[in-house]
Amino acid sequence: MNFKSLFFLPLLLASCLSATKEIPSHPIDIKTKTTAVTLLGEHILSTPLYERDIAIAPKGNQIVYTLADYKQTMRCLVTTTLEDGKWSTPQILNISGTFHDIEPFFSDTGNRLYFASNRPIYNDQSRRDYNIWYSDRAHDGWADPIALDSTINTKGDEFFPSLSNKGHLYFTATRDNGVGKEDIYRSEYRNGVYQNPEALPTAINSPAFEFNAYISPNEDLIIFSSYGRQDDLGGGDLYMSLKDKKGEWKAAKNLGIQVNSDRLDYCPFVDWNTNILYFTSDRSLKDHKPLHHIDTLKIYSNSSLNGFGNLYKIGLDEVLKTYNQD
Template identity: 40%
Template sequence: MKTKILIVFFISVFFVSGQETLSVAAAFPQFIEFDKVRDFTMNQLGTEAYFSIQSQTEEISVITVVHKEAASWSQPKIVPFSGTYRDFEPFLSPDGLRLYFVSNRPLHDSISEPKDFDIWYVERSEKSKEWSKPINLGSPVNTEHNEFYPSLAENGNLYFTSDSPQAIGQDDIFFSEYIDGKYSQPITLSKSINSEGFEYNAYISKNESYLIFGGYNREDGKGSGDLYISFKVNDKWAKAKPLPIPINSKYMDYCPFMDEENHILYFTSRRSKNPESPMTHLGALKEFLNSYQNGNSRLYKAKINLSILK
């Protein structure tokens, strides 16, 4: 068992009028014992949250749930439908009655071999009820290619990542409209968002007024993966802009989720804090390896007024 070192840190920089400082904090420092923690989603009351826990090699990837009791979060529990295959990237629907996620599980119980990554969901009739067995979202969203990171607006419209040949680049953000209870043929979003490189992990606001997503090694980025935002103007997506430092860093920053009621952005980062002294003895090395900012995937949060970015 790793030594638990509970470190709550903040990184602040001067920003712009309307928001004097922008601070990034560890979202769940109490879960430092796990190697990789990522992919956050939460209900609108802020009392139920889901995220992925992975092994170092990511061969093990499970979805976990925590509940807020009084002012503190419970210990994470693996959800009943996860633990056999690689499950990650949960997204709780705005009404809290469906949980979407990504998995390589086979389509049928009689098949033991995993398949490519598809979007799945579980559902419940009431928020107090148990989740159903996983249901594959099916075509036209799921294909023989990989589909990742589902995010839904209040009207049911779906945004997700795919490496389909229809992509402009390597991975693109796709959109599928929800019409009469069915999803339309997905289309790739415009070059205001997608490029010839990798775009991924899109969070769509409930009213579809903005989209936050990840872009890899783009010219206007800070290095590695960065988070970008695009606003819808006259029913078209405006050219995406990178989110400011310290949300973006020279490290991999990805997997956004917005608590829209409280203006808090949750995201995953692999940032690493430079040791204050050389690693000349095992004590210092262990302290760094067991710290929150050690280069592993961790959850972070930042209170931000997105309207000043328009």
């Protein structure tokens, strides 16, 4: 067991929460659709630390996301629950805190949580690659995680699980049968067994990097990140594709400046109860004033918009409106 991590992570979360006591906090609003990109839960969810990978339970009563230090040298899953109309203080999930746990995704019932982790797998303590795991909800939190089988998990990295209502799995990997440097794969769930994954077509995957894909419940919409395309605005952008009448993916479109920035924009998630698109961005304050005092730099470094990951939202209707106009 990594005792250093067990000691470090509570301090990480405590430092995050102490800031909320000193700075007025914005409430966690997952109900209101916005017409422009809006920071989510400033000083509560989005803090000076690195937040990414939001997942909202189907009932809208629990949020799980990834919290990390500035350089993401340690990452854990953090949760907050809606209790008597108020969101609880974020806490490290009972199954997290020892290894790198990232990229949560709830099943359609909300009783199973999928995520990626570099914890040892298949009783091999030497393994530190990222694989896809799941945990079932228990009366006192979450049960011991179980790894998906070797049809999915290889000795390479598997990231960012996203599932359809039928259980078909989409994830990120680099494999010999891929299209580019990193690709999005789909594994059909048939008779309780995951089938051999196949890379999505070139309407989605390219010779560049494609990663962190969210799939809609009916598999008719996909939002993902790509880095290295000609229309990239900076550090990696969000793209979207819809299926045509034949059930084939249309060529993915960059979501443009309505959503993307000149920094990394990734980790999409859609809450279909509210039609809100959530994502992570490394964007920062655009207009920096000249530095004349060290305290000014300290204030910027301790602000949410310091260039480290934060959680954002925008109404999906607004995004689709622009997407369909192009």
